[in-house]
Every structure is written in C-alpha cells, then in structure tokens.
Amino acid sequence: MAQAHDHSELFPEVMPPEPEKATLEGKNKFFGIWFFLGGETVLFASLFGVYLALKNSTAGGPSSQELFGLGLVFIMTMLLLTSSLTSVYAMYHMRNNDFKKMYLWLGITGLLGIGFLACEIYEFAHYITDYGFTFRSSAFGSAFYALVGFHGGHVLFGICWLTTLLIRNAKRGLNLYNAPKFNTFSIYWHFIDVVWVFIFSVVYLMGKVG
Amino acid sequence: MATTVAAKRSFWEFIWDYLTTVDHKKIAHLYLAGGGFFFILGGIEALIIRIQLIKPENDFISAGLYNEMITMHGTTMIFLAAMPIIVGLMNAIMPLQIGARDVAFPFLNALSFWLFFFGGLLLNLSFLFGGAPDAGWTSYASLSMDSPGHGIDYYIAGLQIAGAGTLMTGINFIATIVTMRAPGMTYMRMPLFTWATFVTSVLILFAFPPLTINLFLLMFDRMFGTAFFNVALGGNQVIYQHLFWIFGHPEVYILILPMFGVFSEIFATFSRKRLFGYTAMVFATMLIAFLGFMVWAHHMFTVGLGPVANAIFAVGTMAIAVPTGIKIFNWLLTMWGGQVTINSAMLWALGFIPTFTIGGMTGVMLGSNVADYQYHDSYFVVGHFHYVIVGGTVFGIFAALHYWWPKMFGRVLNETLGKLTFWPFFIGVHLTFFVQHLLGLMGMPRRYWVFLEDQSLDLGNLISTIGAFLMGVGAIIFVINIIVSAFGEKAAADPWDGRTLEWAVSSPAPYYNFAQLPLVRGLDPLWIEKMEGNGKIPAAEPLGDVHMPNGSIIPFLMSIGFFISGFGFIYQTDNVYWYLALYGGLAFSIALMIIRSVKDDYGYYIPKEELEKALEGEAK
Amino acid sequence: MTDTKVNNMSKESFRRQKSREEMQKQLISFGLMIVLTLVAFAVVAMDTFHKGFVIPFLFLMAIVQAGFQFYYFMHLKERGTGMAALLIYGGVWAAFLTLAGLIVISWW
Numbered sequence: 058m059a060q061a062h063d064h065s066e067l068f069p070e071v072m073p074p075e076p077e078k079a080t081l082e083g084k085n086k087f088f089g090i091w092f093f094l095g096g097e098t099v100l101f102a103s104l105f106g107v108y109l110a111l112k113n114s115t116a117g118g119p120s121s122q123e124l125f126g127l128g129l130v131f132i133m134t135m136l137l138l139t140s141s142l143t144s145v146y147a148m149y150h151m152r153n154n155d156f157k158k159m160y161l162w163l164g165i166t167g168l169l170g171i172g173f174l175a176c177e178i179y180e181f182a183h184y185i186t187d188y189g190f191t192f193r194s195s196a197f198g199s200a201f202y203a204l205v206g207f208h209g210g211h212v213l214f215g216i217c218w219l220t221t222l223l224i225r226n227a228k229r230g231l232n233l234y235n236a237p238k239f240n241t242f243s244i245y246w247h248f249i250d251v252v253w254v255f256i257f258s259v260v261y262l263m264g265k266v267g
Numbered sequence: 268m269a270t271t272v273a274a275k276r277s278f279w280e281f282i283w284d285y286l287t288t289v290d291h292k293k294i295a296h297l298y299l300a301g302g303g304f305f306f307i308l309g310g311i312e313a314l315i316i317r318i319q320l321i322k323p324e325n326d327f328i329s330a331g332l333y334n335e336m337i338t339m340h341g342t343t344m345i346f347l348a349a350m351p352i353i354v355g356l357m358n359a360i361m362p363l364q365i366g367a368r369d370v371a372f373p374f375l376n377a378l379s380f381w382l383f384f385f386g387g388l389l390l391n392l393s394f395l396f397g398g399a400p401d402a403g404w405t406s407y408a409s410l411s412m413d414s415p416g417h418g419i420d421y422y423i424a425g426l427q428i429a430g431a432g433t434l435m436t437g438i439n440f441i442a443t444i445v446t447m448r449a450p451g452m453t454y455m456r457m458p459l460f461t462w463a464t465f466v467t468s469v470l471i472l473f474a475f476p477p478l479t480i481n482l483f484l485l486m487f488d489r490m491f492g493t494a495f496f497n498v499a500l501g502g503n504q505v506i507y508q509h510l511f512w513i514f515g516h517p518e519v520y521i522l523i524l525p526m527f528g529v530f531s532e533i534f535a536t537f538s539r540k541r542l543f544g545y546t547a548m549v550f551a552t553m554l555i556a557f558l559g560f561m562v563w564a565h566h567m568f569t570v571g572l573g574p575v576a577n578a579i580f581a582v583g584t585m586a587i588a589v590p591t592g593i594k595i596f597n598w599l600l601t602m603w604g605g606q607v608t609i610n611s612a613m614l615w616a617l618g619f620i621p622t623f624t625i626g627g628m629t630g631v632m633l634g635s636n637v638a639d640y641q642y643h644d645s646y647f648v649v650g651h652f653h654y655v656i657v658g659g660t661v662f663g664i665f666a667a668l669h670y671w672w673p674k675m676f677g678r679v680l681n682e683t684l685g686k687l688t689f690w691p692f693f694i695g696v697h698l699t700f701f702v703q704h705l706l707g708l709m710g711m712p713r714r715y716w717v718f719l720e721d722q723s724l725d726l727g728n729l730i731s732t733i734g735a736f737l738m739g740v741g742a743i744i745f746v747i748n749i750i751v752s753a754f755g756e757k758a759a760a761d762p763w764d765g766r767t768l769e770w771a772v773s774s775p776a777p778y779y780n781f782a783q784l785p786l787v788r789g790l791d792p793l794w795i796e797k798m799e800g801n802g803k804i805p806a807a808e809p810l811g812d813v814h815m816p817n818g819s820i821i822p823f824l825m826s827i828g829f830f831i832s833g834f835g836f837i838y839q840t841d842n843v844y845w846y847l848a849l850y851g852g853l854a855f856s857i858a859l860m861i862i863r864s865v866k867d868d869y870g871y872y873i874p875k876e877e878l879e880k881a882l883e884g885e886a887k
Numbered sequence: 888m889t890d891t892k893v894n895n896m897s898k899e900s901f902r903r904q905k906s907r908e909e910m911q912k913q914l915i916s917f918g919l920m921i922v923l924t925l926v927a928f929a930v931v932a933m934d935t936f937h938k939g940f941v942i943p944f945l946f947l948m949a950i951v952q953a954g955f956q957f958y959y960f961m962h963l964k965e966r967g968t969g970m971a972a973l974l975i976y977g978g979v980w981a982a983f984l985t986l987a988g989l990i991v992i993s994w995w
Contacts, residue, residue, distance in 0.1 A: 064869045074902050085371040088442045091971035092472060095978035096434060100476035102982030106989030107506055114501025131928055142917045145960050149910050153903060192493055196501035199493035225865050247961045251953045258949040262931045266941050445970045473981040509988045560981060576992045
C-alpha cells in the first residue's frame with residue numbers, strides 16, 4: 058500500500074534563490090500566468106478598438122472633453138503606479154525569504170488597489186448622476202464603461218485574489234508551495250497597471266485632447 | 268443478486284472516476300465522447316438541411332426551423348464537435364509524444380472539459396426551451412439583434428462558457444510543451460503533431476479573446492440595453508463583423524493545423540521514412556498561423572472596406588497558399604521512395620490530399636476580392652469550406668482515430684470496416700460538395716430555405732443530398748467498427764512500427780505514462796532506438812517515486828455553477844427572479860474557486876515498488 | 888562540510904547584493920515612470936501643443952512605461968523567460984491587428 062509521502066521537498070530549510078520557480082508547479086504557474094496575459098492583451102485590445110471606433114458616437118450626449126477631469130485620473134494613476142512598486146517590494150522580500158515584510162508590502166498593495174477602486178466608483182457615480190451619462194445612453198457610453206469597467210473588474214478580482222492569499226497563508230510562512238502563488242498574483246497585478254497606463258493615455262488624456 | 272450489486276457499484280465507481288479525473292488520457296476519452304455526441308447531433312442537422320433541399324420548394328421543415336438547423340449545424344460542428352475532438356486527440360497524445368507524465372495544469376484540464384460540455388449542453392437545450400439560435404453560426408449583429416425569443420441568448424451563454432474552457436486548454440498546452448518536455452526533447456525534435464498542438468494553442472490564446480469580447484458586447488446589447496450595435500445611438504455593426512472574423516479566421520486554422528500534424532505522423536509512419544523536410548514543415552506551420560491572423564477581412568470583401576483594404580487582404584490570403592503548398596509537396600515526397608502501407612489511417616490521409624487541395628484552390632479563387640463579389644454568400648462558398656473542413660479536419664479526425672485508437676483505447680480498429688468507412692464517406696463528400704460549387708456559380712444563395720423549380724438547380728441539389736446520406740452511411744459503419752473492435756484482441760504497444768515516443772509505452776498507456784522519464788536522442792526517438800539501439804527508449808532518471816495530481820470533483824461542480832448562471836443570464840430579461848439563478852450559480856462557482864485555492868493539494872506519490880512490479884509485468 | 892556552508896553563505900550574500908542592486912534599478916524605473924506620467928499629463932493640461940503631436944506623443948509615453956513595467960517590474964529580462972516574452976509579443980501583434988482593424992477599416 059502506498060505510504061503517505063511527507064512532501065518535505067516543498068518545505069526546505071534553506072529557500073532557493075528563486076522560490077517561485079524552484080518547483081515544476083511553480084514554473085508552470087509562472088509561464089501559465091504570462092501566457093494568460095498574452096491573451097488578456099488581445100482581450101483589452103478588442104475593448105480599446107471598440108472604444109476608439111465609438112468614442113465620437115455620443116448620440117447628443119456629453120462628449121469626452123466635457124466629461125473627463127484630469128485631477129481624479131491623476132490620483133488614480135498615482136495610486137495604481139505606486140501599488141505596482143509596492144508589489145515589486147513584496148517580491149523582493151519574498152526572494153530574500155522575509156515573510157513579514159512581504160506581507161506588509163502586499164497589504165499596502167491591496168490598500169492602494171482599494172483606493173483606486175473607490176476613486177473609480179466615485180467617478181462613475183459622478184458621470185451618472187451629474188451628466189446622466191450611462192452604459193445605455195450612447196454607443197460612446199457603452200464603450201467607455203465596457204473598457205474602463207472591465208479594467209475595474211480586473212482590479213476587483215485582483216484584490217479578492219490577494220485577500221484570499223493573505224488570509225490563507227498568514228500563519229504558515231513562505232514555502233515552495235505558496236511562493237509561486239504570490240508571484241503569480243504579482244505578475245497579474247503589474248499587468249493591470251500596464252492596462253491602466255494605456256487607459257489613462259488613450260481614454261482620458263486623448264479624450265481631453267479630442 | 269450479489270453479482271448485480273457488485274456490477275452496479277463498479278459502474279458508479281466508473282462514473283465517479285471519470286467525473287473526478289484529472290488524467291489527460293481519461294479527459295481525452297471524455298472529449299472524444301462529448302465531441303462524438305455533438306458530431307452526431309450536427310450530422311443529423313446536416314441531413315435535415317439536405318432533406319429540405321432534396322427537391323424544389325420542399326416543405327419538410329418550416330423556414331424558421333431551417334434557420335435554426337443551419338445555425339446549429341455550423342455552431343455545433345465547429346465549436347462542439349471538431350474542436351473538442353481535436354482537443355481530445357491532443358490531450359491523449361501530446362504529453363506522450365514529449366515524454367511528460369501529464370499536462371501542466373491537470374485540474375484546469377478537467378475544468379476545460381466540463382466547461383465545454385456544459386456550454387454545449389446549454390446551447391443545445393435551446394431546442395427544448397422555445398427555439399434554437401437562428402442567425403447563422405456567425406450570428407451577425409444585424410440579424411442577431413432582431414432575432415426574437417431566447418435562441419441567440421443561448422448562443423451567447425453557451426459559447427461564452429465553452430469558449431472559456433477552450434482558452435484554458437490553449438494556455439495549458441503551451442505551458443506543457445514549454446516546461447515539461449523530457450530530457451533531450453528539444454523543440455526541433457518534437458513530432459509534428461506536438462508542434463501543431465503548440466501553434467494551435469497559440470492561435471487559441473490570441474483568437475478567443477476577441478470572440479469573448481464580441482459575445483459580451485452582444486450580450487450587453489441584447490440583455491442589458493447598451494448601444495454597441497444600436498445604430499440609432501451611434502453603434503456600429505461592422506465592429507461585430509471585425510471582431511467575429513478576427514476570431515473566426517484563426518479558428519479555421521485551429522481546426523486544420525492539428526490535422527496537418529496528424530497527417531505528418533501518418534505519412535512518415537506508413538512510408539517507414541523520416542518526414543521529408545521536417546524543418547520546413549515546422550516553419551510552414553508557424554507561417555500559416557502568422558498569416559492566418561492577418562487575413563480576416565477577406566470574409567468582409569463586400570462590406571465596403573474600400574479597394575485598398577480589400578486588395579491587401581486578398582494578397583495576404585493568397586500568400587497562405589505558399590506554406591500550405593510546401594506541406595502538400597513534403598507529404599508527397601515523404602511517400603516518394605518509401606515502403607508505403609495502405610491501411611485505413613493511410614487511406615484517409617491519401618484521400619485528404621486531393622480533397623484539401625481542391626478546397627485550397629477554391630480558397631484562392633475566393634481570396635481574389637474582385638471575383639469574390641460574384642461568389643459571396645453563394646453555395647460556392649459552402650462548397651469551398653466544406654471541402655477544407657470535411658476534407659481536412661474530418662478526414663484528419665478519422666485518420667487520427669484509426670491511427671491512435673490502439674494507444675487511446677487498447678484495441679486496434681478493424682481494417683475491413685475501416686476501409687468500408689472510408690469509401691462511402693469519401694465518395695459522399697465529393698458528391699455532396701462538388702456540385703455545390705456549380706450550384707453556387709449558377710446563382711444559388713446560401714442559407715435559403717427553398718429554391719425554385721427549373722432553374723437548373725434541381726439535379727445538383729438531389730445529387731448533393733444523396734452524397735450527404737452516403738457520408739451518413741460511412742459514419743454509421745465507423746460506429747459499428749468501434750463496437751466490434753471493443754470485443755477484439757488487446758493491442759500491442761507498437762502496432763504500426765511507430766517512430767515517436769507514444770509507441771514506446773503500453774497500449775493504453777499506464778496512468779503515470781512513463782515509469783522513468785525517457786531520454787530522447789533525436790527526431791523520431793523510438794525509430795532511432797530501433798535502428799541504433801535495442802529498440803527500447805533509454806531512461807533519463809533512476810526509478811523512483813512518481814508524483815501524481817489528485818483527482819477532484821470541483822471542475823464538474825464549478826461548471827454546473829456556470830451552467831445555472833447561464834440560464835439566469837438568458838431569462839433575467841423576462842423575470843427578475845432569474846437573477847437568483849444568475850447570482851446563485853456564479854456564487855456557487857466562485858465559492859468552489861475559493862475552496863480550490865484555499866485547500867492545499869500536494870498530489871500523491873506512486874511508490875517505487877509499485878512501478879517495479881508494473882515494469883516486471885510488462886517484461887513478461 | 889563547513890566549506891560548503893561558507894560557500895553557500897557567500898553565494899547568498901552575493902545574491903542579496905545583486906538583488907539590492909536590482910531593487911535600486913527598479914526604484915529608478917519607478918521614478919522614470921512617474922516622470923513620464925507627469926509629462927503626459929502636463930502636455931495635455933498645458934493645452935498648447937497641436938493634436939497631431941500630442942496623440943502620438945501620448946502613445947509613445949505609454950509604450951515606454953509599459954516596457955518598464957514588463958522588463959523591470961515583471962522581471963521579463965531574467966533568464967529563462969524567453970517564451971513568456973515571445974507570447975506577450977505575439978499578443979501585442981494580435982492586439983495591433985485588432986486595433987488596426989477596428990480603427991482604420993471600420994466602415995461607417
């Protein structure tokens with residue numbers, strides 16, 4: 058009869074230099090998330106394409122120049138950019154096997170993400186109540202909310218993911234089983250930031266220019 | 268009494284085993300069974316279409332039902348029959364060919380299957396609940412926006428769920444090939460079928476997201492009142508066409524490239540020769556995929572993109588003929604001077620070459636944008652794509668099934684019945700679809716419910732219908748072959764004197780695939796060992812405990828959650844109570860996702876002693 | 888045995904040194920990203936430049952920033968990430984085609 062294997066190879070006394078890629082599962086997760094992001098690139102490109110094709114179809118409603126203000130977008134950009142840096146810090150401490158510091162920086166990353174999301178909700182509410190600009194009011198409205206909302210949905214998903222990870226692993230320390238999980242999240246989070254860079258450039262700044 | 272209880276119990280154990288399996292070989296069985304089931308459904312729909320068109324002004328089915336038939340035939344055959352069967356073949360063979368013990372993400376692999384299955388089920392349940400989708404397999408926003416009832420909603424929800432599964436499969440296969448090749452298995456030593464799997468998976472990865480977005484846009488417009496395709500509010504329906512074909516054109520290469528891989532294996536094995544021009548074949552595969560991404564607008568020549576855009580896409584389209592031609596000539600030259608054995612698998616491969624070449628030629632004709640204005644939406648187009656999809660993909664599927672059946676199920680298919688499958692099917696294909704080119708040139712439009720008498724369309728349509736029934740006869744003989752062979756002898760490990768790694772393990776392969784990871788010394792590793800070694804693949808590692816993933820019921824349950832939520836999406840426009848199903852299903856699936864990520868799953872180990880015993884048994 | 892231990896420790900301190908240098912580079916790239924963002928916002932806020940300049944300029948700023956994210960923050964310049972980069976570039980190519988299709992040849 059098969060006796061239980063203790064899986065001790067996942068809990069080494071000295072962590073290898075790249076714990077996130079030390080096991081085959083870790084390597085698979087690393088490549089898997091990157092390939093997924095390759096697909097996400099096309100997903101967001103489709104939404105950007107739809108937005109750019111429809112951005113002047115306002116059907117008599119407010120145009121992008123009337124709607125967008127740069128102040129809030131700048132704050133949102135700074136929040137998300139900083140959260141990208143904090144998640145880099147978290148991975149730096151993971152590679153140094155400093156579990157507590159990694160948790161601290163991941164926690165900050167999550168809080169910044171929540172701040173971003175709060176700004177976005179405020180922004181949408183502002184457009185809806187003050188301008189009557191909704192998902193249904195024009196093709197421009199549909200395309201705007203679809204693109205920015207899809208990104209917001211990704212941020213929300215990332216926050217939920219991070220919360221689950223942090224709660225689950227709070228008492229176990231770093232090992233070769235959970236290191237790839239943190240790294241996978243971090244790569245995903247950076248990608249969300251990359252998408253936002255294009256959203257603030259293409260949607261807001263170019264929308265302001267006209 | 269006691270025996271029936273025992274038999275019953277083992278039956279439920281068998282079912283439970285397949286519901287929870289994460290083994291790539293069992294998932295392949297599931298894919299083949301699911302795809303085969305939908306293939307039969309799609310085939311019946313095809314026969315109903317042909318019966319309706321057997322004579323002028325026929326009234327076998329109503330016009331509305333006819334629209335549902337053509338829509339469901341196309342959608343079912345492409346998304347629910349051809350693709351799953353292809354994915355099943357890849358699942359069964361690709362890990363064996365690269366010397367891996369499973370795919371990179373076994374859990375996701377199971378989830379992919381169940382998402383496909385429940386997506387397909389959802390789509391087909393529309394027949395029972397008030398009418399199937401009826402806007403054609405492309406479901407252009409102009410038609411689908413105005414289609415009453417819930418048919419199109421089923422199309423959206425079903426394809427969205429099945430499509431998510433396919434995307435995961437794509438990622439899974441790419442990761443498998445990148446990280447899990449056996450020692451010595453460099454990229455340029457991979458068999459052509461594995462290469463095709465790799466390139467196809469890349470196509471899936473980049474082609475499915477536009478479809479996902481397109482279905483979302485259609486869903487928002489139909490169910491939540493947005494304005495993407497609503498012209499009155501500034502919407503643009505050409506966006507739908509672009510996004511659909513940015514997905515749709517790579518999709519046809521997703522269907523054909525794996526079959527190019529299959530034929531490359533079969534020609535090499537049954538000519539007892541190394542594949543001619545291996546490197547050229549690999550690069551031709553990549554080139555086809557690359558060019559295939561850049562030609563989608565040739566489906567839209569008559570939309571009015573302008574002569575410059577049309578000309579660019581016409582030239583791009585014709586360019587694809589070059590790498591495809593390289594492949595055809597390489598297959599011919601593989602046979603040239605080889606010791607050719609003609610059996611059922613080889614017959615399908617041989618039948619493929621002329622059939623597919625005709626389809627390719629009409630493809631170049633259609634690719635000429637000036638001529639396309641004449642062919643567009645006529646039966647010429649129908650004839651063309653059936654020549655490539657049936658002559659390429661379906662022939663390829665039959666060839667692959669005959670070739671790999673022993674490896675997948677442990678039985679060799681009966682040769683006589685195999686040949687009896689081929690001939691009626693082959694003749695049927697040409698009878699059915701060749702005349703359709705002529706019908707198209709005479710002006711018969713596609714998707715029309717009836718045609719009028721004495722417009723020189725009568726005879727052609729009659730011949731086409733007869734051909735369709737001949738194909739049905741071939742398919743039935745294949746089913747008989749499966750049943751007959753199930754009672755036949757057990758297959759040897761290497762019944763065809765094969766060249767690649769999958770023939771080095773027993774038939775069917777043990778659940779851990781390789782007791783020791785194989786050491787690969789070159790292209791066609793098994794053949795090298797037969798010629799230069801002792802006929803056995805050398806091991807790359809000492810015998811030790813083998814790590815295996817645990818099975819799980821979660822993929823099955825998670826897919827049920829999405830399935831229920833799909834109904835919620837479809838019917839929430841009628842009654843707000845359906846939001847319960849929508850959110851309930853989603854919440855159930857998300858809860859399962861959380862359980863999956865929170866519960867540690869280290870897998871288990873097969874102890875060395877068990878492997879030793881198995882190896883001894885094999886040696887005897 | 889002690890030799891290997893010492894060896895391991897020196898390896899570890901070397902790795903930490905490398906990793907600290909890496910972190911400095913990442914901080915610099917973060918600074919550059921902030922600068923790029925400020926420049927992009929400033930160009931729009933000033934409202935003095937011609938549209939034909941601003942739009943390509945904004946695109947360029949965004950692409951450079953994305954490059955920093957990918958190569959520094961997401962460690963795409965490390966060894967053994969070739970396939971990941973290849974598939975991202977494939978995605979970018981498909982994205983470019985999609986955008987071209989929807990922007991340039993959508994017919995109104």
